[in-house]
Structures are given as structure tokens and as C-alpha cells.
Amino acid sequence: MSRLDSVIRRLEAQRACLDHVTAAVATVGGPVLEIGLGNGRTFDHLRARLPGREIFVFDRQVDAHPDCVPDATHLFLGDVFDRLPDAIARLGRTAALIHSDIGTGDPARNARVAAALAPLYAQLLAPGAIVASDQEIPSPDWLELPLPDGVPPGRYFLYRAR
Amino acid sequence: MSRLDSVIRRLEAQRACLDHVTAAVATVGGPVLEIGLGNGRTFDHLRARLPGREIFVFDRQVDAHPDCVPDATHLFLGDVFDRLPDAIARLGRTAALIHSDIGTGDPARNARVAAALAPLYAQLLAPGAIVASDQEIPSPDWLELPLPDGVPPGRYFLYRAR
Numbered sequence: 381m382s383r384l385d386s387v388i389r390r391l392e393a394q395r396a397c398l399d400h401v402t403a404a405v406a407t408v409g410g411p412v413l414e415i416g417l418g419n420g421r422t423f424d425h426l427r428a429r430l431p432g433r434e435i436f437v438f439d440r441q442v443d444a445h446p447d448c449v450p451d452a453t454h455l456f457l458g459d460v461f462d463r464l465p466d467a468i469a470r471l472g473r474t475a476a477l478i479h480s481d482i483g484t485g486d487p488a489r490n491a492r493v494a495a496a497l498a499p500l501y502a503q504l505l506a507p508g509a510i511v512a513s514d515q516e517i518p519s520p521d522w523l524e525l526p527l528p529d530g531v532p533p534g535r536y537f538l539y540r541a542r
Numbered sequence: 543m544s545r546l547d548s549v550i551r552r553l554e555a556q557r558a559c560l561d562h563v564t565a566a567v568a569t570v571g572g573p574v575l576e577i578g579l580g581n582g583r584t585f586d587h588l589r590a591r592l593p594g595r596e597i598f599v600f601d602r603q604v605d606a607h608p609d610c611v612p613d614a615t616h617l618f619l620g621d622v623f624d625r626l627p628d629a630i631a632r633l634g635r636t637a638a639l640i641h642s643d644i645g646t647g648d649p650a651r652n653a654r655v656a657a658a659l660a661p662l663y664a665q666l667l668a669p670g671a672i673v674a675s676d677q678e679i680p681s682p683d684w685l686e687l688p689l690p691d692g693v694p695p696g697r698y699f700l701y702r703a704r
Binding site: 381382383384385387391392394395398420422429445447448 | 543544546547549550553556583586587591609610
């Protein structure tokens, strides 16, 4: 498989997972949290699949396409560990979906970050809410969900809050 | 269509075109020229689809994944307008395929660059060779080919040398 094949498979898997979880939370009230805006593609996909839903976005800085930048009210700029406590104070346990897409090429760092994020995410999730993540995020606060058809194990991780 | 949908469609169309042209030149001898290495994904795809074929790569600098960097003999570094004459001197009209992927977000600039590239490419193409380009490259030296099924008009441009 070439790197072109590989990126297509990765993006198709990401889309399959986002389509799966946005369908699953369509009837669950509450905002969506996009952790890691990046180029804004997945933010754009989430708002297309959940029209009218409030989406709060977290990133260190805005590098997205101008069409994919949320308004200031929905943007938590800065280190995610500094800004998640602000979101917890503001939103509480109301989120229907957290999409966490902040992995790097460093697996050890990714595991440390995921372990530190889990208890913060847990303070934002409504009962029955979903976490979709590019990294494994083990936590006693949620149960792992099966991936949609065609997505190989380990490519994405889906969880439902207890 | 979200930006995530859009990038998947763009990459799938690119792959469909590369698969189409590499199949078409499988029986045409001569090297492949990759104009614009970028992240190296399409270089990796071309060498996967044409194993053993010489591939010469042109780019201003190397920003590709380390696995996708050709050896020094097959790398023409610098401005493409400075390096194509070197390739013409070295290779002559021997290329079976030129993949030209150097478009920017500036359509007027893209058209100017394409017009200037056409006579240089013409001096590298073997009879019956193919040009696959992300930009339209009009030239009396080649005929436009139909795109493979599923690729919308204007997304890629395929030509066969007269």
C-alpha cells in the first residue's frame, strides 16, 4: 500500500467514524467539542453532519482555512490543559460528543497526553455522550464502542460515557 | 460536501488518474518524471505501480517523508525552470510519463507556469508518452485524454504526446 493509499484509507476511516458518532448523538442534546482544529476539515464535517449544533473548538492557535474558523465565543485558544478547566467551568457535564484529534508521531507522548485528558473529558460529558479519538484514551468513566464496518482496529477509538 | 469529503474526493481522483496512466505506460519504456515531490505520497504511489522504473523527481527542496526521498541521482533540486533544461540535456525525449503536480491557489499564476512548462515537457516526452497534471497544460505537442470513470472534469488533466 502506497502512502497515497494510506492517507486515503486514514481519511475514509476518520469520516466513517465521525459519520457513525454524529448519527449516534443526533438525539443526544448538548454541544460538541472539537479538540484540535488543525486545518478545520473535521470541524467542517461535524458542523455539516450536525447542523445547528453548538461546536466548541480547542487549539493552540488557528491554522485552519478561513471558512473553518469558529467565532470567538466557540474558540478556546491556548494549551488544551489550560483551557479545558475553563470549558468545564462554563459548560459542565453537557457535551454530547468530544472529538479528540491531537495525536503526534510520538506514541509515548500520545499515551501520556491521553491519560491526562481522560479525567478532564469525563467532567464535560453528558450521560451517554461519546468520545471519538485518534488515540486510545483508557478511562473507568467510559466504555469502548465497536468501530464502524471497514475501519481497522486501532485506527480510531470510540467510547460512550457511563 | 464538507472539506473532509472534498479532500477524500480529491485524493481518490488523483489516485484514479495515477493508476490509469501508470497502467497506460506499463508497456512504454523510459523513465517517469515527478514534478513536485511535496510530501512524497504520489512519488511513493508511482514507484509502487511501476516497480523497477526509474523515477526522476523535481522540487525546490525536499520536504517529503524520509521513506519517500529518491537517491541523489534521481533528484533535480531547485527551481523547475532551472532544472528541466538539465534533465533535457541528460534524458532527452525518453520519458514515458510526466506527473506534474505543482499548482498553487493562484489560478493566473498556475496558467502562466503551465504555459511555460509545456515546451520544456515536450522536449522530454517519448512518442506516445503521457502527461498527468493537476493543472490544464495546453500545448500543440499533445492531445488531451479522457479522465478515468468517476473523476470530475477539471480535477486532473491527462495528455498523450503526438
